Structures are given as C-alpha cells and as structure tokens.
Amino acid sequence: MNSAIFTKNTAITFFTRFATGVFSVLATIVIARTLGPQGQGIYSLAIMFSYILLIFTALGINPASVFLIGKKKYSPQEVLGNNLFLNLLISLGTVLIGLIIVFLFSNALFPGVEKTYLLLVLLLVPLILIFDLGCHILIGLQEIKKYNYFSFLQNGLFLLLLIIFLLGMNFGITIAIISQILSFILVGLFLFLVVKKEAGGMVLHLSKKYLKEIFSYGIKVHLSGIFHFLHYRIDLFLLNIFINPVAVGLYFVATKLAEVFYFLSNSTGTVLFSKIASETDEKQINSFTPIVCRNVLFITFWGVLVLLFLGQWLITFFYSKEFLDSVAPFRILLIGTLVVSGWEILANDFAARGKPILNTYIIGASVLINIVLNILFIPKWGISGAAIATAISYFFMFFVTVIIYSKISRNKIKNIIFLQKKDIEFYKNLFAEIKKRI
DSSP: OOHHHHHHHHHHHHHHHHHHHHHHHHHHHHHHHHHHHHHHHHHHHHHHHHHHHHHHHSTTHHHHHHHHHHTTSSOHHHHHHHHHHHHHHHHHHHHHHHHHHHHHHHHHHSTTOOHHHHHHGGGHHHHHHHHHHHHHHHHHTTOHHHHHHHHHHHHHHHHHHHIIIIIITOOOHHHHHHHHHHHHHHHHHHHHHHHHHHHTSOOOOOOHHHHHHHHHHHHHHHHHHHHHHHHHHHHHHHHHHHSOHHHHHHHHHHHHHHGGGHHHHHHHHHHHHHHHHTOOOHHHHHHHHHHHHHHHHHHHHHHHHHHHHHHHHHHHHHHOGGGGGGHHHHHHHHHHHHHHHHHHHHHHHHHHTTOHHHHHHHHHHHHHHHHHHHHHHHHHHHHHHHHHHHHHHHHHHHHHHHHHHHHHHTOOHHHHHSOOHHHHHHHHHHHHHHHHHO
8 A cells, every 4th residue: 555645645635625625614604694693504404405315315326336446346437327327316216205305394394494495405416416426436446636626616616606696696595505506517517527538438237236236335335324414414403493593503603613624534534445445455454544543633633722722713703793602512513523533534444344334333323322412412501512412422433433443453442543653753753854944
C-alpha cells in the first residue's frame, strides 16, 4: 500500500471536502439569515424528507459499485449501465412512496411543514441517486480528483444560486429547494458524461449472478446506511415532533458547524476504503488503518478544542443573535464529533474488508440508544438534551467499534487511539521543517 499516494489523495480529498464544507456552511448561513430559525428548520425538514426516503429505498447499490469495481468482479461499463437502470427503478418506487406519505401522513410526521415543500423535494430523489452513482463509480476507478471536483462543483453552484435568488431577490423556502434541484441537474449531467467516458462506455447486462452479488453486498451497506443517517438526523425529526421547526432550525445550525471536522475523517475514509478494497495483503491493511485512525483523532482533537472556545462568537457573527441558543448544543456535539472522526476510519476499514454488516450491528445499537435518550432528554432539556443524547451514542459507537477492530486486526487498543513515538517524531520533524522554511 503506497503511503505517499494515499497521503496525496487524502490531502486532495480533504482540501476539496473542506472547500465543499465551507460552501455548505455558507449556504446554511444564507438560508438562516434570510429565512430565520423557523424558515431554516422548515427547509431542513423538507430536504431531510427526500434523504429519509432514499436511505430506506436505495438498497446500497451505489456503495456496492466501489466494491465490485475494486475487486474487478465486473467491468466499469457493466456496473454503470446495470446500476443506472436499477437506480431509475428505485427512483420511481421511492417517489410513489413519497407521494403516499405526503398525502396521508405528512401532518403527523412533519408538523409545521407545508405539503408543497415535501412534494417539491421529491424531484430530488432521482437526481441524488444518479449523482451518487456517478461519484461512487469514480471512487471505484480511484479517480479521486474527479470525484472531489464534482462534489465541490455541486455545492458551489447551490451556494451561488442561493446568493442570487435568496440574497439578491429575497425569495423564500421554495426557491431554496429549487436551487438545490437545479444544482443537481446541471452538475449531474456533466458528471454523467465524464463517468461514462472514464468507465469506457455503458453496458446493460443484468444477470441473476450480478443481482445476487450487488444486493448481497449492497443490503449490508444499506442497513448500515439507514442507521448511519438516522444516527445523524433522527434528532431533528424528534425535535420537530416534541417542540417545533424553530428548535429544528437552531439545532441544525449547531450540527452543521459541529460536523465541520467530518471533512478530515470523511476524506481519509473515502481514500482508505478505495485502497483497502483493492489491497490483497492483510498485514498491510492491519498496520495501516491504526496509523490513520490515531492521527485523525489527534488532529481533530486540537480543532475541537479551538472551536469550543470560538463557538459563541462564530454563531452570533455568522448567523446573528437569533441563533444564540445554538451555542450550547454546538459545544456538546463537538465533543461527540471527536470520536466520530475515529469511527469513520474504522468503519471504512470494515466495509472495505467486505464486512459492512459489522457497521450495521454497531450503528443499529447506537441509534437505539440515541432514540431512547432523545425521547427522555428533549422534553427535559430541549435542544441541549438532543445534543447530549447524540454525543453519548457517538461514544458508545466508537468504543464498541474500537474493541471489535482490535480483535479483527490484532492491534492493541492504545495503538488505535493514541499517538505512538514514531507519530510524535513525524510531527516534530514536520514542525522543524516548517520552522526552517519560515
């Protein structure tokens, strides 16, 4: 496993994800300042509806693309053609389910959110699925730069459209949703053309064997994805039921800022998954992942420490004093963010080894803890209660994952979590080199 190439790809992915994350946070700021806490909450709930639908119906087909291409089980042309067809079928079924929910159950499930917004976001369903397929094909082909580029482009275009329509023309929630739809359409068309070229074309050749393999791996990832999404977003849903959209808007700002450090772990995890999926030497995998995990934890720790002190200033400066109540949950969630950064690395290791079911079991238990604690804590402590519940479940998820990983890889727990002498030496040499150049 070439560590130089890994470091380079991780650095590229990190800086692109960081820029993408900045765009995402800026988009949140534009929406929050224009629409206020209630408008932000309603917009977040509407967009979340489309993602909730997909997280239950996508069946893990797109992540499975990386595994099938990485292991060279099928040609990229077959994977692209077959999975595009399957995604179109899934989109049709998902939209129909969405229509049933909107017309029959939206008042109970999404109180305070107009049906118009929920119907509009259904247009996102096929767009998100096909965009996600293109991104996963690029990851499978190890075209990390191109994958990063399109993620960057979509978020950048969305921000630009928001600035034009919301700040420039003072439109509302409907236009914010339409801006999201347009960004996926325009960038998605470009992405599809590039992916088709990189894959060497597109072939539709569905067989029983292909369907068995794609769903065998995909369903494991799918279950994990359901729990993963619920873990990160179920608190928004519960806050709306127990309190109102204003609470959702305040809490969403806290989560969006706290998740800023996921860029490092997500970037590293994405590259790690691609590398391990194509690596045949288990010793290399077992020695490499702990190095990545403990260094991601170390770097994230210092970032979290800085934001704990700057949190109140950042929120009031960028979002206004209307969002002052976001500060307390933001600080609580930051602590949970630290351990999630390490979990992301180990979870990608499990998935790349062909054992995504481990992530499913762990996240499933963690989500259950999260839901129970949210139900207990939200009525008592409001949005801070939701943050405490989520942070506790994050710690549970991380430490269970570390214990299981240590047994599978035969690594000591301390070697997975804490810096080793060689890591400290590396940082000393790095700072010495930087000092010389200055």
